[in-house]
Amino acid sequence: MTQTALMATLILAPFVGFLINGFRYRKHSANVAGGIATTMAAISFICSVLLILDLMALPTESRRIVVSFFDWIRVADLKVNMSFVVDPISSIMILVITGVGSLIHLFSIGYMHHDKGVAKYFAYLNLFLFNMLLLVLGDNLLVMFVGWEGVGLCSYLLIGFWFTDQEKAAAGMKAFITNRIGDAAFILGMFILFLTFGTLNFHEINSLVPSSPEFSWLAPITLGTLFLFIGATGKSAQIPLYVWLPDAMAGPTPVSALIHAATMVTAGVYMIVRLNPLFLMAPNTLAVVAIIGAATAVLAATIGMTQWDIKKILAYSTVSQLGYMFLACGVGAFGAAMFHLMTHAFFKALMFLGSGSVIHAMHEEQDVRKMGGLKKYLPITHLTFFFGWLAIIGVPPFAGFFSKDEILWMSFQSPHGHVGLWTMGALGAALTAFYMTRLMCLTFWGKSRVPKTVHPHESPLLMTIPLMVLALLSIVGGWIGIPHVIGEVLGHIPNIWEHWLEPVIVVPTMPHAEASLEWGLMGASVLLAVISAAVAYHFYVQAPEKPKALADKIKPIYELILNKYFVDEAYFGLIINPLVRASRNIWYYVDVNFIDKTTYVISDLVRGGGGLVRGLQNGNIQQYAMYISLGVVLTLSILLMR
Amino acid sequence: MPNLDFLTEVGLTHYLILSAVIFCIGMAGVLLRRNAIVILMSIELMLNGVNITFVAFSSYLGKMEGQIMVFFVLTIAAAEAAVGLALAVAIFKRFKEVNIRFFENLKG
């Protein structure tokens, strides 16, 4: 097959699945609908593997396959092609999207088995895949933006999938509107980049960027990248626009795994990595990105410590991990960001699916206070979740360790880094270990608090197979990016990851550092994580009464965190309510009292004027004929007078 | 001796004026009569006035097109009379009258 056909199949297969399931949306058979959708996702996966094999056959410098289908827009200077690119960055993304996506489709067949709208569900899921592929494969900002909006739409549709529940529908709307704010900024950023560079093509923008920061370029690039970053905070749930993601857990759990953990929310990170030469020339933006990322990582982790809903804990964990990715971007470690993106996709998808399995077993119960001791009922889920847990808290040699360590090391050592950023990162890692251990203890270990009426049971094989595959990936996924210091000790294991990304990612020149320093920092972060995990284990398994006592002791702080720092309330009080009030006033005073009244006056004038000449139209045909003849006379006399 | 050329030498002018006179008589009928059928007749008169003009010009200029036009007008006049009379019949069935004042429901 040619690359064009491969690319077309890769992108269109999910769309075909969407059309098929979309047209039979009333059908109830989960096996048929899920079979179609999963097949389509798998076809996409095979195509992406084939394309990446093609890519690997190319020499390192020219690893870039561009397939252009047609001219999309051609207006004056604006030339946009509907063209797609596979290069080392997007290759990783399509592997994650189609690979993890296929597994989650498979899981959904079991999870959504009894749902009435199952065909609709799979149609949305396929549509999401299609849009996500548009987003990551598009070789210019506009095609990316189409996908960007498309995944936003699918996210909205799937969060509000059970739309008969008012609260869930509202969660969908919240996600959509919050994203809208980011999208507006994204468009502004796109305008600025187009004004500056005269093109929207990634390759052209990256090659037009000056090689060193120049003063004349500083303003437009800083402004443009800042706007793009605001767009990314919307899509990737960073401060200040992260509030939608925890609410997005109203959707079905596989959706949370696919959209709100593994793929869509990483779109912002992906976009920044895509434009990494541009962001490197805007040091101020990088600083903002790093600080916001680190702050989000810590803030979300603290909230995650206090939540009781299993999915909310994972949601805040996702926000926190996304913060890590932005921290990596902000310190110029784009490779590390992509690395963490991939490993996070593995273990977070695994944990979400695992939580889905738990929720399924507990008959839609999500409160961890009513769980505990599930280890013996759900052995497979527990084991896979266990590996996910080891991966996320960063225990070597699991996937999360390598990617997180890379980020922390870079934030310490990179020329854009700072010791403060490292401290926040390490603190976040410790908090992560704490709340994830807490989740493990409350759900699987300790004494059972399961109500008598519920009898937990292990999920069917259809759901546990994806769990096992993802667990395996969470274990070995990090081995392709082993840092040099460890690699040398173990016998010259190369860092495959860095070599792969080399042609497209600018690696910052690192000041020389002693290997012992790197070993020391690595040890410190692992030690911190292990200690806080041990503390959490002690708190929630050995001495379950202690956390409550501690919470009582620092009641104000605990209350603050439990209520998510009152961010939602602050947004309501400071932005939404004033806006609603202002709109109401404008509606009343401007629209009703001014614009409407003006139009009424005009209509009254017209009506009155009509009343004056109304008598002429008296229904007497002969009078009408007379008007005609008078008109003829008038016209003729005017003609003759001349 | 007054100039009697106007009476003795008949030309295009005579035909045109004749046609104008017939047209205006027809129009007077349309404007003044109240019987719908008589109004239809007056319309026929107007059409005939116009026809005379066409034929006269055709004859004096040596062009056939005027006559073709008249041919078309004749046909359409016949059609119009048929429809008009059918309408008159319909009105008559309803009101037992064909007076034009029964059409005054078109007022605004």
Place this chain on the structure above:
Amino acid sequence: MSTDAILFWILAFMTVSSALTVVLITNPIYCALSLALTMVGVSALFVTLNAYFLAGVQMIVYAGAVLVLFVMVLMLFDLKHELQAFTRGKMTGALKLASIGLLAGLIAGAILMSNGILLTKSEAFTSPDMASDTTKQLGHLIFSQYLFGFEALGVLLMVVAVGAVALSRSKGGTHAKS
């Protein structure tokens, strides 16, 4: 005074007086009969203008078909003298008459004012052997250059035939008491 001129004046008098009768007389039957007379006059005028085919058609279609239709309908209605043959209202009546008079004056004025009016008929029509040829030419033109219009007329006539039947069968249209 040529025979042409004498013929024209006679026919003109006949046509105008019968046309006036149509408009002024109150009995619709007489109106229809004088309309027939007008048609005959016009047809004769066509003959003086060498339009023989049209003269024949005028006789057949108007005097023959249309007028019979009028008379038929009038018979059907059985209308006698009308009480209000003319519209009422002095103002509008005056206005109407004025507009008609003005129109006639304007047209006549326009005709008389224009110079270079042709006084002799085109030679193509006057030579004796051409008399039958005009009909032939007319036929050629209708069935070649103006064929589309002719066909369209055919369609129109069919539509009218159907429409007229449908209308006269209806029970008062929108005013029907249902």
